[in-house]
Amino acid sequence: GQPFELHIRLVGRGFAEGAGKSLSVVTVIDKSEKMTAEGNLSNATKERAKFSEFSYPLNPAAINVNFSVKNKLLYIVVYTTQTMPFWDSSQTDNIPSEISPNNAFTLYVNGKEVPRSTTVTDNNVPIQCINGSPKLSNAQIYGICYETIPDSDANWNLSVVVANPDPLQIKILVIQSKNPNNYQNYDTLINNQTYQYQPNILVHGFSFEPGYTENDTYAFVYVYIPASYGNKLNAWIKNPSSSRFSFCQDYSDLSGKICFITDVPAKQDISVYIVPNKIDASLFVGSVWMEKIDAAKVAAIKFINESLDEGDYKGLVDFNGTAYAYVVNSSEYLSMLTTDGSSVVEKISNIVAGGGTNCLDALEKAKMVLTENTMIINGIKPLVVFLSGCDCGNQDILQVIQKADELKNTKIGDEYVDICTIGFGEKSYYNETLLRIISGIHTSVGVVECFYSAETLEELINAFRRIAGIYKTAAATNVLLTGTIPVNLTLYMYPEIQPQLIVTGEAECSLEPPVQNENLETLVNLRCSGIYPDDEVEIVLKLVAYETGYIPVISNAKISFLDSQRNPQEMNLPEIYVEVIKTTGSEVRIS
Numbered sequence: 001g002q003p004f005e006l007h008i009r010l011v012g013r014g015f016a017e018g019a020g021k022s023l024s025v026v027t028v029i030d031k032s033e034k035m036t037a038e039g040n041l042s043n044a045t046k047e048r049a050k051f052s053e054f055s056y057p058l059n060p061a062a063i064n065v066n067f068s069v070k071n072k073l074l075y076i077v078v079y080t081t082q083t084m085p086f087w088d089s090s091q092t093d094n095i096p097s098e099i100s101p102n103n104a105f106t107l108y109v110n111g112k113e114v115p116r117s118t119t120v121t122d123n124n125v126p127i128q129c130i131n132g133s134p135k136l137s138n139a140q141i142y143g144i145c146y147e148t149i150p151d152s153d154a155n156w157n158l159s160v161v162v163a164n165p166d167p168l169q170i171k172i173l174v175i176q177s178k179n180p181n182n183y184q185n186y187d188t189l190i191n192n193q194t195y196q197y198q199p200n201i202l203v204h205g206f207s208f209e210p211g212y213t214e215n216d217t218y219a220f221v222y223v224y225i226p227a228s229y230g231n232k233l234n235a236w237i238k239n240p241s242s243s244r245f246s247f248c249q250d251y252s253d254l255s256g257k258i259c260f261i262t263d264v265p266a267k268q269d270i271s272v273y274i275v276p277n278k279i280d281a282s283l284f285v286g287s288v289w290m291e292k293i294d295a296a297k298v299a300a301i302k303f304i305n306e307s308l309d310e311g312d313y314k315g316l317v318d319f320n321g322t323a324y325a326y327v328v329n330s331s332e333y334l335s336m337l338t339t340d341g342s343s344v345v346e347k348i349s350n351i352v353a354g355g356g357t358n359c360l361d362a363l364e365k366a367k368m369v370l371t372e373n374t375m376i377i378n379g380i381k382p383l384v385v386f387l388s389g390c391d392c393g394n395q396d397i398l399q400v401i402q403k404a405d406e407l408k409n410t411k412i413g414d415e416y417v418d419i420c421t422i423g424f425g426e427k428s429y430y431n432e433t434l435l436r437i438i439s440g441i442h443t444s445v446g447v448v449e450c451f452y453s454a455e456t457l458e459e460l461i462n463a464f465r466r467i468a469g470i471y472k473t474a475a476a477t478n479v480l481l482t483g484t485i486p487v488n489l490t491l492y493m494y495p496e497i498q499p500q501l502i503v504t505g506e507a508e509c510s511l512e513p514p515v516q517n518e519n520l521e522t523l524v525n526l527r528c529s530g531i532y533p534d535d536e537v538e539i540v541l542k543l544v545a546y547e548t549g550y551i552p553v554i555s556n557a558k559i560s561f562l563d564s565q566r567n568p569q570e571m572n573l574p575e576i577y578v579e580v581i582k583t584t585g586s587e588v589r590i591s
Helices: 292-307 341-349 359-370 395-406 433-439 457-472
Strands: 004-011 024-028 048-057 063-069 076-080 105-109 127-129 133-135 142-148 154-162 168-177 184-199 202-205 219-224 233-238 245-247 249-251 255-264 272-278 281-289 312-321 323-326 380-390 416-422 441-443 446-447 451-454 474-484 488-491 500-504 508-511 522-531 536-545 550-560 567-572 576-580
Touching: 004 474, 004 522, 004 550, 024 292, 024 359, 048 202, 048 292, 048 457, 063 168, 076 105, 076 154, 105 133, 105 142, 105 457, 127 474, 133 142, 154 168, 168 567, 219 233, 219 292, 233 255, 245 255, 255 272, 281 292, 292 341, 292 380, 292 416, 292 457, 312 341, 323 359, 359 380, 359 395, 359 416, 380 433, 380 457, 395 416, 395 433, 416 433, 416 441, 416 457, 433 451, 451 457, 457 522, 474 536, 522 536, 522 550
Parallel strands: 024 312, 024 380, 380 416, 416 451
Antiparallel strands: 004 536, 048 281, 063 154, 076 142, 076 168, 105 154, 127 133, 168 184, 202 272, 219 255, 219 281, 233 245, 233 272, 249 255, 312 323, 441 446, 474 522, 474 550, 488 536, 500 536, 508 522, 550 567, 550 576
């Protein structure tokens, strides 16, 4: 009658046997137009990969003033005569023509934001107003103005938020007319009172790593702030190459605020300045994006430098409308494969994207690289890692599949060629079905799929790392754990209490919802595409027994997997019993 827990833990080290294989790897990189924005913001909204995310709490600075009003015409002006370079198009890039320093000011009266619509041209007022913005004929002035008639005599509160990264001297003028329709006679309630405004500014800094792109320059930085947060703040991004700021604009079709700069140097700090423009702003989140081809370069180079061994052979093919196999070795016997990773890294960093796409030619060139001199790489596992962010264009899909099959059936010594594919970017951009079909790694039970998808830089790096892990780490793939909970035990389940799957590390696992078979036994199924040496995977089930005695907890439990050499293995879990000594009070839940 009382629940107890069954824990089944899989430890990556427990699967570890043997050493990793030596490889001959051809990295195939898509460099079509689907991988580059060509310096264009509209293209960058699509041809981009997420670099990082960030979030911060906000605490807007506000000037608060209390004063008494009467039921007469009231005129409020909040302003500064100082320069505001962050809002000046001559000093800050990307400011729309309809935006001016006046847009930095937000005025609240009794907690409600006032509209920017007032026009006061009466010559008797010290400062006139056009469409909610103050005007002086002989001086620079920025701010907000508001005219209204209070419903009754009352005490009012005025609050001001100014979205400007620099401190400012803010002045407030409040006058109330003695006449119903003009300001020939008025009382000054607040006479140009000066306040030192210190904004609460947040600066998010980041940088790109050097050593991955041509001249250590990245194509662009694209910062996105969703409208739900961006509508309550203003933002600027500092270009490290020019030291100029760029204004982050609102784009209704993208539902957010975008900061965009191009030709970004690596290793230099990039700063995003965030200043609240609403008094109720409390949080903002954002994300940083980079060009897809730059992300592909970073991931591919990390794969070569960090996942492959010094003795592994490395080659490179890139493709757009045509494919190109790079010469990376000065040897007359083997020119397109080398154990010198730096030679391949240099070629990758200089890739320039653009043009169409030709997956068929890319597979043909990969085969050409691996078969250039099979005597030298005899006995070494041949592998093609095929990264694509496109749908292979208008090519005959059947021909692409046939070419991939031809490549997978190519044997070098005793080893067949494996193909692992990576779909990169939004899934609508590439043909996932095709990439799954053309992939394949050879095992003792046949050819099994080797496909990974990635939308972010981190996911792409992990995809390369996992592919290397198939060959380089002594772990397990295609792991399946099955077992049966006998009929005399019941899963203890409520909406807030469910079977738990706890993964520590990089293992990709799923626990299928428990179901009952025809004998009313509960079936447990855990699937993991891969478990790495440092991973731990744990299942936690809450069970309840309703009879006494020794009761088997789980029966017919076994684990099947492919070992590091991709040979099938199977092991049985030991029988586990629980002794139920006595019955106890029952538990009643009412919902």
